[in-house]
Amino acid sequence: MASLIIKVCGMTEAENIRNVEQLDVDMIGFIFYPKSPRCLCEMPAYLPVHAKRVGVFVNENKDDILMYTDRFALDYIQLHGNESPEYCRSLCNNGLHLIKAFSIAHPKDLAAVSAYKGLCDYYLFDTKTPQYGGSGNQFDWNLLLRYTGMTPFLLSGGINPYSVKAIREFHHPKLAGIDINSRFETAPGKKDVERIGKFLQEIRGGEPAGK
Numbered sequence: 001m002a003s004l005i006i007k008v009c010g011m012t013e014a015e016n017i018r019n020v021e022q023l024d025v026d027m028i029g030f031i032f033y034p035k036s037p038r039c040l041c042e043m044p045a046y047l048p049v050h051a052k053r054v055g056v057f058v059n060e061n062k063d064d065i066l067m068y069t070d071r072f073a074l075d076y077i078q079l080h081g082n083e084s085p086e087y088c089r090s091l092c093n094n095g096l097h098l099i100k101a102f103s104i105a106h107p108k109d110l111a112a113v114s115a116y117k118g119l120c121d122y123y124l125f126d127t128k129t130p131q132y133g134g135s136g137n138q139f140d141w142n143l144l145l146r147y148t149g150m151t152p153f154l155l156s157g158g159i160n161p162y163s164v165k166a167i168r169e170f171h172h173p174k175l176a177g178i179d180i181n182s183r184f185e186t187a188p189g190k191k192d193v194e195r196i197g198k199f200l201q202e203i204r205g206g207e208p209a210g211k
C-alpha cells in the first residue's frame with residue numbers, strides 16, 4: 001500500500017505530543033473549538049518539531065485563526081464547520097494552507113466539495129455529527145467512490161485499532177492519508193501511544209490485521 005499521511009488529532013499534553021511524534025507521524029492536530037472535550041486551553045510545553053502542526057477550527061472568525069496560526073506556528077488550518085468557499089479564499093489570501101472538512105452521510109453530501117476547488121491542500125471526509133467532529137463513528141467509505149475531484153483527501157471519522165483491514169481494502173486515487181482521534185484515547189485529549197504505535201506498525205508494515 002502506498003504510504004499514507006498519518007494525522008493524529010486532538011492532542012493537548014506535552015509529553016503525549018512528544019511520544020506520538022516519535023512514532024513518525026506526519027501531522028499533529030490541535031483543536032481550537034471551545035465546545036470540544038479536546039480543546040487546547042493552554043500552550044503545551046512541547047509542540048511538534050518534525051510533524052506538521054494542524055489547527056482545527058469550527059466556524060471561527062478570521063482574526064482568531066490568524067492569531068492562533070501565528071502563536072502556534074501552524075502549518076495547516078483545518079476548517080471543520082460550515083466555512084464558505086469565500087471565507088476559505090480570504091484565508092488563502094493570507095497565505096494559510098487549508099484542510100476543509102466535509103461531513104458525509106449521503107451521496108449528496110459530496111456535492112458541496114466542488115466549490116472549494118483550488119482553495120485547499122487537502123479535503124477531509126468525516127462522519128456527519130451535530131458536534132461537527134470527534135464522533136468516534138465511521139461513515140460508509142464507499143460513498144467516496146463518487147468523489148472525482150483533483151484535491152487529495154484525508155479519511156477520517158471513527159478510525160480505530162480494528163480499521164487496518166478496511167483501510168487496506170479501501171482504494172481511491174485521491175486518498176492521501178488518514179486522521180485518527182477519539183478512538184485512540186485514554187481520556188479526551190490524551191492519546192494511547194502504544195495503541196497508535198501498534199496500529200501504525202500494522203498499517204505500514206503490512207502485518208496481518210486481525211479483523
Ligand SMILES: O=C(O)c1ccccc1N[C@@H]1O[C@H](COP(=O)(O)O)[C@@H](O)[C@H]1O
Nearest residue numbers: 009036133134135136156157158181182
Ligand atoms: O475531536 C473533536 O472533538 C472535534 C470537535 C469538533 C471538530 C472536529 C473535531 N475533531 C475532528 O473530528 C474528526 C473525526 O474524529 P474521530 O476519529 O471520529 O474522533 C477528526 O478529523 C478530528 O480532527
